[in-house]
Amino acid sequence: MSKITYDYMEDYIRGLIPNREGRLKEIEDLARENGVPIVQKETGVFLEFMTSMKKPKRILELGTAVGFSSILMYEAAGTEPEIITIERDEKMIELATSNLEKFNLGHKIKIEKGDCLEILEKLNEPFDFIFMDAGKGHYNHFLPHCLRLLSQEGIIVADNVLFRGMVASQELVKRRKITIVKRMRTYLDMVTQDEKLITSVIPMGDGIAVTKRR
DSSP states (O other): OOSSSOHHHHHHHHHHSOOOOHHHHHHHHHHHHTTOOOOOHHHHHHHHHHHHHHOOSEEEEEOOTTSHHHHHHHHHHSSOOEEEEEEOOHHHHHHHHHHHHHTTOTTTEEEEESOHHHHHHHOOSOEEEEEEOSOGGGHHHHHHHHHHHEEEEEEEEEEOTTGGGTTTOGGGOOGGGHHHHHHHHHHHHHHHHOTTEEEEEEOSTTOEEEEEEO
């Protein structure tokens, strides 16, 4: 379990969510069977909710994996949004490209190959919705670029911000994860202490932070 909430709460909440069907379920099942990190069940529903409510025209995703969350956001938005998603792992790019082709979305969801920071530096056009789900130890480095690229009424959703509970409890911190935990705490300080931003940290999945300008 995630160590973010009590196991019985997590089990109950996940039990409320209907199982997916069709090709998206096939992608989800294959990813989980092969240990590919994709958004947790309740986080996926949260993404659907946020994109369906926000109805973004342009979405930026940091961390493509197999393309599951990109496809999820595209279908939920209802606006046929343009999505740019960044990934550096060749195997993931290959799998994601194949999955996008199954949904005929290769023309709407563009995979940018490379390091997130390097790609972010090259982007200039604004995005209505940014989903941060890559390089857990670099969210604090991604943030200035994401704020620069965020439209005036845009939203940033950052996943894994409580990182298996370690960010919230020193007792859970594992030695090899100290740097990630420190940097994630820095990120949360940045988005909660900045008077120009308003952020809600939600103990769901592995922890979600939703940020927008005041």
